[in-house]
Amino acid sequence: MDNPQFKAGAKAALPIVLGYLPVGMAFGILARKAGLTTFEVGLMSLLVYAGASQFIAIEMISKGISWFPIVIATFFINLRHLLMSSTLSLYFNRHSLRTLGLLSAQLTDESFAVAMSDTSKISNRPGYLFGLQVTSQVAWIAGSVGGAFFGGLINHKGYGLPFALPSLFICLLVIQIKTIHHFWVLILAGVSSLIFKWALPGNWYIILTAFLATGIGMVIETARGDKR
Amino acid sequence: MRISILILILGMGIVTILPRFFPMAFLTRWVIPERVRVGLGYIPISILSAIVFPILFFNEGGKVEIQPHYLLSAIPVFIFTWKVKSLWGSVVLGMLIYWGLGSIL
Numbered sequence: 001m002d003n004p005q006f007k008a009g010a011k012a013a014l015p016i017v018l019g020y021l022p023v024g025m026a027f028g029i030l031a032r033k034a035g036l037t038t039f040e041v042g043l044m045s046l047l048v049y050a051g052a053s054q055f056i057a058i059e060m061i062s063k064g065i066s067w068f069p070i071v072i073a074t075f076f077i078n079l080r081h082l083l084m085s086s087t088l089s090l091y092f093n094r095h096s097l098r099t100l101g102l103l104s105a106q107l108t109d110e111s112f113a114v115a116m117s118d119t120s121k122i123s124n125r126p127g128y129l130f131g132l133q134v135t136s137q138v139a140w141i142a143g144s145v146g147g148a149f150f151g152g153l154i155n156h157k158g159y160g161l162p163f164a165l166p167s168l169f170i171c172l173l174v175i176q177i178k179t180i181h182h183f184w185v186l187i188l189a190g191v192s193s194l195i196f197k198w199a200l201p202g203n204w205y206i207i208l209t210a211f212l213a214t215g216i217g218m219v220i221e222t223a224r225g226d227k228r
Numbered sequence: 229m230r231i232s233i234l235i236l237i238l239g240m241g242i243v244t245i246l247p248r249f250f251p252m253a254f255l256t257r258w259v260i261p262e263r264v265r266v267g268l269g270y271i272p273i274s275i276l277s278a279i280v281f282p283i284l285f286f287n288e289g290g291k292v293e294i295q296p297h298y299l300l301s302a303i304p305v306f307i308f309t310w311k312v313k314s315l316w317g318s319v320v321l322g323m324l325i326y327w328g329l330g331s332i333l
Contacts, residue, residue: 015315018323040233047241057240067232071239078244080275085251087271093256104252105245109279114315116272160323160330166298167305167322169280174309176273185270186277193278194285198292209278210271217270218263 008121009131016110016132017139019165024143026157027054032148034062041148045141049106052203053077054144073202080206084112091123099126106133110165113172181220189213301326 024045031041036058048054053074060070085104092100103126111133115122122129177183189209196205260268284302287293305322 012315015319018319036233037229040229040237043229044237044240047237048244050240050244053240053244057236061236067236067239070236071243074240075243075246079247081244081247082251083271083275085248086255087268089252089255090260090265090268092252095256097253100253100256101249104249107248107252109275113272113276117315158327160325160327163298163301163322163326164319166280166283166302167319167326168315169276169283170302170305170322171309171315171318173273173276173280174306175313176276182270182273186273189274189277190281193281194292196278197282197286197290205282206275206278210274213274213277214267214270217274218267221266222263 003127005125005127006131009128009133010135011131012114012121012128013111013132013135013139015168015171016114016136019110019168020136020139021143021146022161023051023165024140025147027051027058028144028147028149029151030055031058031144032151034058036061036148038145038148042141042145045137045144048074049108049137049140050074050078051108051140077203080109080203080210081107083207083210084109088112088115088122088129091119092126094124095126102126103129103133106137108133108136110168111136113169117172117175181217181224184220185213185217188216297326297329300329 027045028038028041031044031054032038036044044054044057048057056073056077057070060073084107088103088107092103111129114132115129173186177186189212192212193205193209196208200208280302284295284299285292287295301322304325305318308321309318
């Protein structure tokens with residue numbers, strides 16, 4: 001893990017930091033309200049590091065639900081990472097299990113999306129991805145512990161903060177539009193995600209949309225017989 | 229620290245690491261056919277689209293409801309990013325517009 005790449009990755013994480021700090025704070029505040037200690041909040045952000053699952057866990061804890069259903073729910077919510085991890089695997093093909101373990105442990109939707117915005121930077125450069133992901137997780141832990149510790153002192157819904165992560169996702173989505181095929185896949189995926197989310201419980205819509213839209217993308221590309 | 233919370237955190241930790249780790253650890257040792265490689269290329273845009281659209285058309289309770297506040301902030305961010313590919317710029321612009329709209333809507 002050489003230094004300049006780590007630094008470049010850390011720098012690329014700054015938009016994620018801007019999003020993770022307030023969302024992490026919101027998590028910390030809610031977790032304290034649900035009865036977790038500041039230490040427990042920090043430990044969860046360190047070992048679990050999955051935003052949606054952590055919020056749902058807090059919701060379930062405050063309803064008195066025991067650990068087992070929460071763990072099952074967490075498993076299904078995070079199955080979407082299978083697809084992201086598969087995609088990332090294309091760019092790391094000669095590294096030790098230890099390196100791959102370190103890299104994959106900190107995979108999130110946001111770090112995946114930033115990594116995919118310029119794949120030339122991550123291709124067999126674990127240092128870059130590591131810098132990107134460590135910086136992101138530090139922001140997540142700092143935000144959640146800060147939120148748990150300082151509680152209601154800071155308004156995490158002010159200053160446009162709720163729109164930080166949506167902006168990041170929109171931006172990353174636009175960067176992915178490389179050909180007209182991508183644009184059609186975008187529209188198709190968007191519409192089908194709305195239908196799946198409306199029709200099905202939980203987070204299944206992301207995985208189903210990814211399968212459907214990717215499958216159709218492959219068909220379009222094969223039918224046209226051209227490569228990107 | 230309560231033992232039930234420790235079990236919960238460790239359990240959640242284990243089930244979150246599995247889908248993150250397995251494909252990366254074992255697909256990297258497998259030569260991927262060209263067609264599958266092409267398909268994987270569409271995964272990022274599909275996932276991002278499936279994250280963004282529901283933010284704009286579902287409320288926090290998970291019910292269908294257009295989010296004018298989000299939608300009106302999203303359009304300028306989309307156009308700005310299309311013209312100027314800057315992550316920082318887009319995030320800051322999005323936050324400013326959202327913040328500004330908060331005092332109007």
